[in-house]
Amino acid sequence: MTKSIFDEHVERNNTNSVKWDGAAMLYGKSHVLPMWIADMDFRAPDCILDAMSDVLDQKSSVTRCVQNHSSNPYGTG
Structure with a gap:
């Protein structure tokens, strides 16, 4: 079992x-x-841990996205 x-x-x-x-x-x-x-x-189940790991591996691109949006939230500059 x-x-x-x-x-x-x-x-x-x-x-x-x-x-x-x-x-x-x-x-x-x-x-x-x-x-x-x-x-x-x-x-946590392995599938959740794997998904979280994948997201954290992409952290730098997400961080850049958030930083870009924060510096120019309306896309005007």
Whole structure:
């Protein structure tokens, strides 16, 4: 049987996560186990990570586009 991303344990302690690192602040006790589930408790699927990587690879061209638009937002110059 193929494992899904929901079967994989992702360690979120010491990542500035309010859910995992903020228990003492939220509940006054550090040994509380938060029982709610959020999307960030799971690793993103490979197709999403690949798409994000492709976009970030194009960052320099996007940055140039935004800079050009910011310096001339109405295309008048």
